[in-house]
Amino acid sequence: MVQGLIAAFRKDLLLLLRDRPALIFLTIAPIVVITVAGFSLASLYGSSAQGSTPPVLLLVDEDRGRLAELARERLEKGDEVRIQIVADRGEAASRIRDDDVGAALIFPAGTTAAVAAGRPGQVLLYTDPAKYLQIANVRTLVQELRHELEVASRKKAGEHLAEARDQALAAHAGFESATREFRQKAEEFRAALAAMREEIVDRMTEARKRAADELDEDIASAATKRSTRVRERLTRELAPLKAFLADLSATKRQLEEWQRQVEERVGPVAKALPPPPRLPVLPPSIQSLAAADPEELANRVLGASIKFQTLGRLPRVAVPRVPDFPRLDLPKIPQPPEAKFPGTVEVEETSVTGAPKRLNTFDQNVPGFSVTFLLLGILLGVSLGLLDERDWGTLDRLRTLPMPFTAAIVAKLGSRFVVGMLQMALLFAVGWIAFGVSLGPQPWALALPTAGIVFAGTAFGLVVAAIARTRDSVLPVGSIVIVTMAAIGGCWWPIDLEPDWMRRVALAFPTTWAMSAYNDLMIRRQTVEAALMPTAVLFAYGALYLAVGLVLFRRHLRST
Amino acid sequence: MPFVQYLRAVGARISVEGLRKQYGARTVLDGVTFEVGEGEIVGLLGPNGAGKSTTLSILATLVPPDRGIVFVAGHRLPDRARAARGAIGLVPQRTAVYPTLSASQNLDFFVRAQGLSGGRAREAVDWAAALVGLGERSAEPVERLSSGMRRRLNLACGILHRPPVLLLDEPTVGVDPQSRERIFEAVTSLAAEGASILYSTHDMDEAERLCSRVILLDEGQVVASGTPAELVRGTGMTPVIRLRMSVTLPDGWNPDIFGARVLERSGAELALAVADAAAVPTLLMSVARAGGDVLDLRLHRPNLADVFFQLTGRALRDRGDAGAVAGA
Numbered sequence: 001m002v003q004g005l006i007a008a009f010r011k012d013l014l015l016l017l018r019d020r021p022a023l024i025f026l027t028i029a030p031i032v033v034i035t036v037a038g039f040s041l042a043s044l045y046g047s048s049a050q051g052s053t054p055p056v057l058l059l060v061d062e063d064r065g066r067l068a069e070l071a072r073e074r075l076e077k078g079d080e081v082r083i084q085i086v087a088d089r090g091e092a093a094s095r096i097r098d099d100d101v102g103a104a105l106i107f108p109a110g111t112t113a114a115v116a117a118g119r120p121g122q123v124l125l126y127t128d129p130a131k132y133l134q135i136a137n138v139r140t141l142v143q144e145l146r147h148e149l150e151v152a153s154r155k156k157a158g159e160h161l162a163e164a165r166d167q168a169l170a171a172h173a174g175f176e177s178a179t180r181e182f183r184q185k186a187e188e189f190r191a192a193l194a195a196m197r198e199e200i201v202d203r204m205t206e207a208r209k210r211a212a213d214e215l216d217e218d219i220a221s222a223a224t225k226r227s228t229r230v231r232e233r234l235t236r237e238l239a240p241l242k243a244f245l246a247d248l249s250a251t252k253r254q255l256e257e258w259q260r261q262v263e264e265r266v267g268p269v270a271k272a273l274p275p276p277p278r279l280p281v282l283p284p285s286i287q288s289l290a291a292a293d294p295e296e297l298a299n300r301v302l303g304a305s306i307k308f309q310t311l312g313r314l315p316r317v318a319v320p321r322v323p324d325f326p327r328l329d330l331p332k333i334p335q336p337p338e339a340k341f342p343g344t345v346e347v348e349e350t351s352v353t354g355a356p357k358r359l360n361t362f363d364q365n366v367p368g369f370s371v372t373f374l375l376l377g378i379l380l381g382v383s384l385g386l387l388d389e390r391d392w393g394t395l396d397r398l399r400t401l402p403m404p405f406t407a408a409i410v411a412k413l414g415s416r417f418v419v420g421m422l423q424m425a426l427l428f429a430v431g432w433i434a435f436g437v438s439l440g441p442q443p444w445a446l447a448l449p450t451a452g453i454v455f456a457g458t459a460f461g462l463v464v465a466a467i468a469r470t471r472d473s474v475l476p477v478g479s480i481v482i483v484t485m486a487a488i489g490g491c492w493w494p495i496d497l498e499p500d501w502m503r504r505v506a507l508a509f510p511t512t513w514a515m516s517a518y519n520d521l522m523i524r525r526q527t528v529e530a531a532l533m534p535t536a537v538l539f540a541y542g543a544l545y546l547a548v549g550l551v552l553f554r555r556h557l558r559s560t
Numbered sequence: 561m562p563f564v565q566y567l568r569a570v571g572a573r574i575s576v577e578g579l580r581k582q583y584g585a586r587t588v589l590d591g592v593t594f595e596v597g598e599g600e601i602v603g604l605l606g607p608n609g610a611g612k613s614t615t616l617s618i619l620a621t622l623v624p625p626d627r628g629i630v631f632v633a634g635h636r637l638p639d640r641a642r643a644a645r646g647a648i649g650l651v652p653q654r655t656a657v658y659p660t661l662s663a664s665q666n667l668d669f670f671v672r673a674q675g676l677s678g679g680r681a682r683e684a685v686d687w688a689a690a691l692v693g694l695g696e697r698s699a700e701p702v703e704r705l706s707s708g709m710r711r712r713l714n715l716a717c718g719i720l721h722r723p724p725v726l727l728l729d730e731p732t733v734g735v736d737p738q739s740r741e742r743i744f745e746a747v748t749s750l751a752a753e754g755a756s757i758l759y760s761t762h763d764m765d766e767a768e769r770l771c772s773r774v775i776l777l778d779e780g781q782v783v784a785s786g787t788p789a790e791l792v793r794g795t796g797m798t799p800v801i802r803l804r805m806s807v808t809l810p811d812g813w814n815p816d817i818f819g820a821r822v823l824e825r826s827g828a829e830l831a832l833a834v835a836d837a838a839a840v841p842t843l844l845m846s847v848a849r850a851g852g853d854v855l856d857l858r859l860h861r862p863n864l865a866d867v868f869f870q871l872t873g874r875a876l877r878d879r880g881d882a883g884a885v886a887g888a
Contacts, residue, residue: 003672003675003677004672004673004674004675006672007668007669007672007673008669008673010669011658011661011665011669014661014665015658015660015661018660018661018701019660392654392655392656392657392658392659393652393653393654393655393656394656394657394658396617396620396622396650396652396656397650397652397656397670397717397718398673399620399621399622400620400621400622400645400648400650401645401670401673401674402642402645402646402674402675403673403675404642408673
């Protein structure tokens, strides 16, 4: 049976390879449709498709100011529109009326000046509302532009304010620094003055002491000189006295000697002799005076060791204290306030799913139309292939083979499955290479929903082959079903455009699950986990279709 | 089913008894009974709608019978249809091959689908291709082949596995004489190798030439069966000579030949029944004597079509030559 299965599988592949129209339908046709649809609907998603020409936006710069210049730079940087400069708003209106372009952006004179002066600036948007999508995108773009310009202006003003504040802060810091420095210098000066005063005091004390010492020395010298002179004078003037006294003393001693000799000589009569006359007794003071050392005498006269205390007698000079500087109590200069403009309400759009902000139209069309053509190809391939077998008579021949007829059907479905997988791989590769479609972080994960939708489509082809009794009825039956499934399932446009009830209905179609998985993997850049559930649903649909198809097809065969 | 009858049915390659098939209210087969033995070529004759294809479809396990006992290669249908399929070779009326594939690709597929592989498969393909005379053109896509070559391929695809039971459904429709001969040779060869062949046709010449026995089917019923000669003989029909002359023979002219009688006179044209075709020279002399100048002569021997017409009053083909032969 396996050998028969392989043979049937190979046969069906050969049949397909020999069927050039079918090959074209499977490959060229979807690429052409994807290309045409992609470029045709390029403006639907706001972002230009790769290789497509974005719509023209006329720009009228009556302002000749920075604002229009910024707007032009910004718009030319993006790929949403092509900017064409026209001379005046009249020409712009004319071109819009002539159906040439959809919108014109006009910067009236004075716009930049008004904005710079803090007044509102007005920008005009001329449109042709009939070009709805184009205008909608331009409106969005202009709103974004306006917001960006406002933000840029605010940012610039903020920068200026911040710069001024920085300067003020720097001046404030400089002032405080100068104040601190001044205070420090003043303190240092005051300390220097105090030191100088101390030094003056010291010097004065020293000078006073030195003066006192010098005075004392002079006085002492003068006293010594005087004492000397006094001593000399006393010596000189007491010398006769001393000489008299010495004579007197010598005379006395001689008299006494005489008396002694007289008495000795007179013996006992000496007593009876009358006393010799008495020499006058010298007053002690004269005796002391005569005996006194002239210096001592001088000292006694002049006063001995007179201690001169000149220092205490020198006048004291009070050096005034260094006055305290007045405190430099400068008023506290507050720091300049933070430069704050009234805040703007920013709308921060975050793609929490990982999808880019703007979609490439091919991000939608490549998987969508690939699924559509996949289903059409599989449906026609399976159903017409089975009807071909019937018409050729080979179906009966297959039924008389020893291998189970189901094996032949499975081989046919299997070959179409493989072809479907290859078809999807080719179309995704073309989308990736030619149209820049993202295959997500795990391109291999695309194989899961692809296998699911190919399986479901293949099995559905069997259902159609069983329902449609003739070749003529395959196309209407199949195409109605597939077109409906593709359209509602979000193959041709984002399913979010559909009303809620239709989206609920769409859950009954395998296309919905396939597109859900593709959108998660390719647009939202999610990993394989996102595709597991849709893939399981697709295989469940496929199993259901296969069971129904086999039952119906067997019944169909029995009835013919 | 009685045991003896059962053994007989199992012994025959094809055994059909009391076969009945209905599609809705329309009875397609009603009590059809026949057998085909080993190495036997049995013709199944009947006009369109007689039930030939339905009979073949039942034998080929494509359609289950409503009633009746059917054995193919010892397997009762439809219960043991899968087992029987390995013994069946079906050659459908249409050229049931893949037109976009080449002849060799078709053969290769069908031989592998029959479970053969490797050298056995190649050998079988070569044998079948040689038997039907596909020759050098087996690499060409079928759609480029002539009708005759397609018919040969159609036959080859059905005999790749050398089936003991071969079901041929008008295998020579629309073919050139060369291909027809080649098909005949192949069928004969297969029968000679022991294949039991049920040959459905409404061409009595084919049946008479190939088939050892013929089953005449009409409106789902077997109206007669036997060898062609037996069938013709059984109806008592004789050859008919048709003459066209330059002048009208006199009234009352009689050929005066034993067993001959005038069937029809219309001006200068004359139809006569004769007991034996050997009477033609005598007849011509008799006409000449009567002053007739024979411009055209046609001799029609009774055949299976005549038998069928005789039995059913209807022609085997729409454009049949009913009435060409004289009834007994």
